[in-house]
Amino acid sequence: MKKYLLLMFALCAPLLLLAQQDADHQYRKSLKEVLDEIQQRFKVRVKYTDAQVKDKYVNYADWRFRNTAEETLANVLAPLDMKVNKEGPTTYKLKEFEYFRWAVQDGWKKLDSIAKQYHDKASFEERKAMLRPQLYKALNLSPLPPKPNSKPIITAKRIYDGYSVENIAIEILPGLYINGSLYKPLKIKGKIPVILSPDGHWPEQRYRADCQLRCATLARMGAIAYSYDLFAWGESLLQFKSDDHRTGMAQVIQTLGAIRILDYVLTLKETDPNRVGISGGSGGGSHTVLMAALDPRIKLSAPVVSVSSYFYGGCPCESGMPIHSCAGGTDNVEIAAMAAPNPQLLISDGKDWTAEMPQHDFPYLQKIYGYYGKADNVENVHLPKDGHDFGPSKRFPLYRFIAKHFNLNIKAIEGQNGGIDESKVTIEKAPQMYVFGEHGEKLPANAIKGLDQLQAEFNRITSQNSSK
Template sequence: MAGKKLFVLLICLLLGMHTIYAQQTTDAQYKKPLKDVLDQIQEKYHVKIKYSPAQVKDKWINYAEWRFRPDVDTTLDNVLAPLDLKVNKEGPGMYKLKEYEYYRWPVADGWKELDRIALQYHDKDSWEARKAILRPQLYKALELSPLPAKPATKPIITTKRIFDGYTVENIAIEILPGLYINGSLYKPSKIKGKIPVILSPDGHWPQQRYRADCQIRCATLARMGAMAYSYDLFAWGESLLQFKYEDHRRSLAQTIQTLGAIRILDYVLSLKETDPSRVGISGGSGGGSHTVLMAAMDDRIKLSAPVVAVSSYFYGGCPCESGMPIHQCGGGTDNVELAAMAAPHPQLLISDGQDWTAHMPEHDFPYLKKMYGYYGVGNSVENVHLPTEGHDFGPSKRFPLYEFVAKNFHLNINAIKDKSGKIDESKVTIEKEPAMYVFGDKGEKLPADAIKGFDQLQKVFAAATKN
C-alpha cells in the first residue's frame, strides 16, 4: 500500500513539473531548465555556448524569458548571475559557461575600487596610519594572531650537493607539531661575510620547485652571491606526503603557507651568513600573490618582486591566495594596496599582456609610484611590462629580476654574464626531482609523528592557536 502511494506521488510530481514547463505563468514563476534556456539563447542570438551536462544538471531559471534583453551579453548576465554562473567570451559569438569568479572583476571595476581605497590617505603619515590598521587585521584574518608557538625541533637537512658556483641542500622545517614545509636552499660556493637571501615561492605551475626554470632562477641568484630558498606551497610537492592534492584548495592553505614563510624567515635569519638588511622574496603567479602578502605582513623582508601576479581587478584564483578574508581587512583592500605596504623597500613588478596583469602600466603602477613617492623614493618601485608575452617565469622575467636584485642588494651581476655581456644561465645543473626530496624517494624518511590528512591538521592548528 505504501509503495502504491509513493508511485502516485511521483506521478503527481512529474505531472507538476510538466505543467511548470508547459504552462509559463507567474504561478510557476515562468520556470525553465537552464539547459533549455541556454539552447534558446543560442538560437535567438545566433551564438554558441559551450557547457557540460554537469554544469546545467538540476538547475532551473525563474522568470526565464523575462530576463531576455536585446543584446546577448546582458541576457546571459541576467540569466546566469542568480545561479553564480557566468560566461567567458572566447571569440565572436563564442561563449563558455563557468562558475562565478569572485576573485576576477571587470577592469574598470577594479580600478574604481582602488581609487576608492586610495581616498583614505594623501601623504606618508595618513598612509602609515592605514598600514597600522591593515597589518594586524591581516594576521587576524589568517588566524595567526597571536602566532602559534614555534616547535623547538631543528630543521632536517640533507647532504649538500656541489655544483658550478653554488651548492644545494634540501631542508624540512617543522612549523607546527608534525607539519613540515620543505624546500631547497641554494648558496654561493664561496661565502665571505654577510650575504643576501631571497625567498622563492613558486606558483601553480606543474612540478613547482622541481621545475627547470625554478632551479635555474635559484641557482643563478646563488651564483650572483645570494642565497635563494625555494619552497613548496601547501599540499604541493613533498607536502603531498602529508596531504591530498585537493587540500590545497582549502582556505587554510593560505594560512599554512603564510606561517611556513614566517618560519623560513626565522630559519634563514638564524644563519650566520645572512645579512638581515638584505632579505627579499620573489615568486610568480600564485607565488607572486604570496610574495605581496608576505612583504605586506613581515617587515623583515626588504625587497619584493611579484611576477605575473599583481592586479587591482584580480584577487587570486586559488584559496591559497584569497581563501581567508584578507581582502576584507580595513574596510576592503586589494592586492595593489597590499603591494604598496612594501614601501619604501624596493619592489619590482613584472607583468605581461596575456593575463590579469595586462593593464598594470595604465592604472595600478601609477598608484604604486605615487605611494612610493610619499617616502621620496618613487624610483624604488619598478615595472617591467611585456605586452606580447604570457603567464610564465621564463628568461624575459628572470633577467630583470637578476638585475633588480643585483642593483638593490649590491651583488655582482657580471658573475652571471658571458663574454659578450649577456646573462648566461647555462652553467646551472638541472637536477632530477628525487634529488630535491628531503624525505626519500618514496617518503620513507618522513618522521613517524608527521601529520597525516587535513582533519588531523585542523585539530593540530586549533590546539596551537587556542587562546
Template sequence: MGVIVLLLGCSLTASAQTSDDQFKKPLKEVIDEIESRYAVKIRYPEELIKDKFVTYADWRFRPGDVEKTMTNILASQDITFAKEGDKKYKLQAFQYHLKTPDEGKQQLDYLATLYTDVTSWEKRKAELKTCMWEALKLSHLPAKPNSQPIITNKRTYDGYTVENVAIETLPGLYVTGSLYKPLNTKVLMPVILNPDGHFGDGRYRADAQYRCAMQARLGAIAFSYDLFAWGESALQFKSEDHRKSLAQTIQILNGMRSLDWLLTLKNADPKRVAISGGSGGGSQTMLLTALDDRITLSVPVVMLSAYHSGGCPCESGMGVHLCGSGTNNVEIAAMAAPRPQLAISDGKDWTQHVPDTEFPFLQRIYGFYGKTGVVKNVHLPQEGHDYGVNKRLALYDFLAKNFALDIRNVQDKSGSIDESKCTIEKYPEMYVFGEKGENLPATAIRKFEDLEKLVQ
C-alpha cells in the first residue's frame, strides 16, 4: 500500500510540472527558492523581475553552487548579479559593456595568443582599424564643412590666453570648446586634445580648466571640448540624445575635425600631438588614438580596463568592441604602440587591476617594437574615479618629458608643480553662443533626427 501512495505522489508532482509546459515558473518564485536552498539574500528592483518566467526552472539548479545556479537562471532573463558581501547578492539588468575581472583577464590571455611579433600584431591592428571605421560609419560621412570656426571672447591670464570656439564638424553640427594658448606663440608648439568625460559640469569644471591652463603654461596649444549633447552641445539636442549610440561616432568625428583645425594654427607642431581625457574622455582618448595616426602621445585616465568597455552608448554603442571577433579597451589602447602612452589608474574603480593585468599586456605589445620604455602606468591605489590633482601632475610630467617642454614654467620656487597661477573662470565666460544660446547659427541642426539623416 505504501508503494501505491508513493507512486501517486510522484504522479501528482509530475502533472504540476512537465516538459509540456517547459517546467515554467515565475522568476520571483525561483529567486525565493534560491534564497531558501542556498541560505543567501538577493535584492533587486521589483520592475526587474515583474511578469518574468523561467523555463525549465528546476533543471537550472546546481547542488552546492549558488552562483552557477544564478547564472543558469538569470542569463535567460538578461539579468546579471553582483556579490555585495557574505551570502548577499544584487541583481541588475544585463550590462553589455561589463564582464567580470576574471573574464576580462581570460579575454586578454586569449587575445595574446593571436600575435607573437610586430608582423602578426600589425595584421591584427589593421583588421581592427578597418572594422572600427566601418562600425562607426566614419567612411560614409559628408565632407567637412568649409566654414571657419566661430571664436569669441579672448581672455589673457598669467602665461596663457583662453578663447571660446565652435567648430562646424558636419553641416549644421557644432562642437564647442575652449582654446588655451601660451602667451609666447612664436615657437613650434604641441597640440593637445582634451575630450570631456562624464563628470559633473563638463568642461567648465575646475579640474578641466586647471589641466588645460597648465598645458598652455607649459607651452602647448590645448583644446578642451564638450561631449555630444552636453554643455553647449545641448543647445542643439536633448540631453537624452547623449545616450544614443550615434553619439560615439559624433564624438570621434568631433575630435578628428577639431584636430584638423588645430593643426592649421600658426606654429602648431604636427609632430607633437597629444590627447588626454578621463572616464568617457578616456574612452575617446584610446579609440581616437587607435584610429588617427596623427596623434603621437596619449594619456587615458581612469578608463583602461579589460572588463569594462564604457557604460554609455557614446563609448560603446556602435559595436567597435565586437570587431575582430571581440576586442576590449586594452587591445584598443595597445593600438597606440609604439607611440608614447601613459595609463593613469586608481584603486576604486574598474582600473584597479591595471598594474597586474592590463599594463603587462600593453608592455608586451610595445615590446614587439622594442619600445617598452615609452609606455607607463601611474597607479594611485587610494584614489577614485576622477581627474584629480595627482593624476594631472603625472600628465604634466609625461608631457614635459616626451614633448621637450620646460617643466620649470609650471614649478614654484621649491621645484613643485604649482597650479595656483591658473584662473578658474565662471561658466558664462566660457560660452561660445551666449548665456541662452542666442548666438547659435540659424543653420544649426536642432533635432537628433536631422543629424541621423547626415549619417546613414
C-alpha cells in the first residue's frame, strides 16, 4: 500500500505543480526558478547567491516575460525591490534595489524638469528661499537644538614645518562629541581663511595620509584647516557602533556637527568670516554640498568625486533623511547650485557616478552661476582616467582654487619646478590624532553610549524646542 501511495504521488506531483500555475495561485514561482528560466530563454547569465534568492517568490511569473532579457528582469525584480547591474553584453549581477542610483538619462531628465522652475537670478533666489528651510526641516533641525555651554576639549599642540596640529572635540548635544584635528599656520598675521574638511568613506578615517597631507598643506599656505570625523566613524566609534553610521541619524548629526564647528571657528580671533570654505570627498563631498546650501557663512565649496544628478548618495549619511523630497523634489546638483554665486570647484573622475559631469550637470551649474554674472566662479576639473579617491590629481587643483579665491600663498607649497610639493608634511600615527586617548580612557563621563540613547536625547531636546 505504501509503495502504491508513493507511486501515485510521483505520478500526480507534476499535475499538482501544474495546477498551481493558474490565476487562483497568482502563477507563483520561486525567484530562483524564474532567473534560471530567463537565463535559458535569453541565453544570458545572471549572477546571484543562494542567500539573495532564498524564500523569494514572483507572482504572475510567466506573465512578466517580455521580448528582451532586460525588460523581463526589470518586470520580475522591481516588485521584489531588486535589480541587476549589467557587467557585460550577456552578463548581469543581481542586487538589491538602490533607491539612490538612477540611470544617467533619468537623472538628467529629473534635473531638467527641476530647472524649468527658474530662468534668472530672481526666480532662482525664490527657489533657494523655498528649499533652505525645508532642508532644515527634513533634517529635524528646525529649530536647531541649543548649544551646550561646555568648552571644546583641546589636546597639546604639535609643531611641524610651517604648521601646527592640535586635536579637538566639540560637544554638539549633551554627551555627544564630534572629534577632529585643527591645522594652523605657524605664522599668522591678521585674519586668515578657514577650511572645513569633512571625512569621506575611505579606510583609516581622517587619520589616513591623504587627509593629513591636504589639511597640513592648506595650513602651510596660510589657512586654518579643520578635519573632522563622520558620525560613528573614527573616534565617534567610542560612543557608537559602526552600523549606526548607516542610519538617517548620521546625516542629522553630521549636519549639526558642521554647524557647531562653524560656530566655534568663527570665535577664533584669527578667523576671517568672509573666507570660510568647505571641501570633502565622496560622502564628505555630499556633506560639503549640503552644508554650502544650508549655511550662508560658507563662502567657498569644493565637493570632490561626489556630485551627480543620477546618484543621490549611497550611504544614509548622504540620503537617509528626505532632503531630496523638499520643494517638490530636488537632487544633489541643484543643492550644489544653491552655493551660487560663491566660488565652487567640482572634481569628477571617469570611474564612478561623476563620470558624466562635463556632459550635463556642469553646464547646468554654469547656467545658474551665469544668472549672477559669475559663471567663472564655478569650475570643473574632470579626470576621465582617474578613479574614486582624493589623490594628488584632486588635491593639487584644490590648492590652486582655494589660493586663487582666498588669496593664499601658493608659492609656499610649490617646488623648484613650480609643481606642488607636499613632502614637508609629517604624517602622524593615528593615536597622535586622538582626543580621548589611545584606548578612549579620556572620554567624558557624560558621553552618550549607543544610538538608542542618542535618539532619546535628541527627541527630548527636539520636543522641548518645539514647545517653546
